Amino acid sequence: MASHKSMLSPLRGTRRARRNLFGPVDRDxxxxxxxAALRKDLDEASRRWGFDFKSDEPLETGDFxxxxxxxxxxxxxxxxxxxxPRRAEGPRVADATVLTKGARVEKENLPQTPEKRAGELEALERTPEKGDTAGLKRKQTNITDFYQAKRKVVWMPRKSGE
Amino acid sequence: MELLCLEMDTNIRARPDPNLLRDDRVLQRLLTIEERFLPQYSYFKGVQKDIQPFMRRMVATWMLEVCEEQKCEEEVFPLAMNYLDRFLAVVPIKKCNLQLLGAVCMFLASKLKETRPLTAEKLCIYTDNSIRPQELLEWELVVLGKLKWNLAAVTPNDFIEHIVRRLPLPEDKLALIRKHVQTFIALCATDFRFAMYPPSMIATGSVGAAICGLQLDSADHCQWGDSLTDLLAKITNTEVDVLKECQEQIERVLESSLREGRQQQQQQQTQRGPSGKGLDELDQSSTPTDVRDVNL
Structure with missing residues (x-):
């Protein structure tokens, strides 16, 4: 993106890129x-698929x-x-699944950046609030954290308007 | 068999694939699907209460600076702006969360397009730590949901090669033209007036503006002139008048952003006094060489 440096530099003058634009964020x-946004998403998904993802049960009213x-x-x-819980009678199978799945996810989440580069950036990337940075890589949320659903029907026609 | 590891710090990229670039079906397909990824409303006139067009510009300029500084791929910034506009078209947001949204959009666009994507930690630093990585990751999920996980949006950048290769341009100038087109596209992405335009139109207008700006058409002006616009219009099925208007608009935006830049520079000079030539200023005075090439 070197070209922007020369042509678009008038846009910004000599400010630093690192800055807070609109004041403090209200964390709470x-x-x-x-x-609220997650709940709304989940409700919409429930309505759309006629399935209660929280209780893991089909809805009576759905189209499916x-x-x-x-x-x-x-x-x-x-x-x-x-x-x-209702699959608990087959612990062998369940355990195996958990293990395989866990191993696979782990591998996917491994940072691909070469060691050298990671070291270089470490100083820059460390945020002042120490301690909470350590577990971050692992903590990236999966969709399954929120939708505890098993896909029972494998294929379905997509609804229009997507 | 001997295995050699030739991995370097530079990103290895595929060569342009002539099978994709010369086949008209690819271009036609891009033109067919591009409308799907446009924001659905001009959101300042309804959805958004707290934020104003100038705030979009602020966050856009900031995002562009971050992408530049991190040497992101060219399409990361326009793609991130596409996510931002699509999200804002459906979800009202408070001013103080706009930068968080901008960071999330860059995070996603970078992951989609780059070999080494921007990290959450780095993006948070660029907000001067006003947001935390955890918040970025949480809102990533919200944004993904609102975008219906449709991330592979068509951007103006997708059209550049298709257009440029269909024009009789001197081979030695292609790299420069591409560079200018990319810059125009980035400029358009910072300006809300272009947010609802189809990407193909922005790309076509930017190619036109780049060629005119570089005065590649000056040698035989009569031959190019209108015929350039006609040719461009035909390539992307755009209406000639609409395209002309778009190109002029792009040129006006560039002009005003340059004017603004000059004013800013002058202000800084007067603030510092005539003798206070800092490092920054030296850097600035040496930068706008490309702009002179555009020759406004």
Whole structure:
């Protein structure tokens, strides 16, 4: 993006790029808004699919007819890492699934940046609030953290307007 | 068999694929699907209560600076702006959260387009730590939901090669033209008036403005002149008048941003006094060489 440096530099003068634009962020309100946004998303998803993702049960009113499929019959990719209570009688299978899934996710989340580069950036990347940076890489949320659903129907036509 | 590790610090990139660039179907397909990724409303006239067009410009300029400083791929910034506009078209947001949204959009665009994406920590530092990585990651999920996970949006940058290769341009000038087109596209992304334009139109207008700006058409002016616009219009199925208007608008935006820049510079000079030539200023006076090339 070297070209912008020369042509667009008049846009900004000599400011530093590191700056806070609109004053302090209201953390508590942000957290409230975040939870509300997630809840709204989940409600919309429930309505759309006729499935209560919280209780993991189909809704009576939905357009879809849901049908249970044993976990062993779907590809590994579609198996949930959340062990539902009613599947507890098969601990062997469940444990195996959890393990495989866990291992796979772990590998995916490994930072791909070469060691050298990571070291270089470390000083820059460390935020003043120490301690909470350590676990961050692992803490990145998965969609399954919020939608504890098992995909029972594998394929469905997409709704228009997407 | 011997395995060699040739991995370097530079990003290895694929060569342009002539199969993709010469096949008309690819361009036609891009033109067909581009409308899907436009923001659905001119959101300052309804959805948004707390934020104003000038605030979008502020956050956009900041995002551009971050992308520059981090040497992001060219399309990261326009793509991030596309996410920002699409989100703002559906969710009202408070002024104090606009920078968080900008950071989230860069985070996503960078992950989609780059070999080494921007990290959450780095982006938070660029907000002067006004947001935390955890908040960035949380809101990433919200933004993804609102964008319906449709991240691979068509950007003006996707059209550059398709357009440039269909024009009779001197081979030795192509790199310079591309550079100027990318700059015009970035400039358009900072200006809300372009937010609802189809990416192909912005790309076509930017190519036109770049060629005119570089005066590549001056040698045989009569031959290029209107025929350049006609040719451009035909390539992306744009109406000639609309395209002309778009190109002029782009040129006006560049002109006003340059004027603003000069004023800012003068202000800084007067503030500092005639003798106070700082390092920054030296840097500034040496930068606008490209702008002179554009020759306004």
């Amino acid at each position: 309100q942000l957290q409230v808004d975040y939870q 007819k849901w049908e249970g499929v044993p976990e062993t019959r779907v590809p590994l990719l579609y198996r949930s890492c959340v062990v539902a």
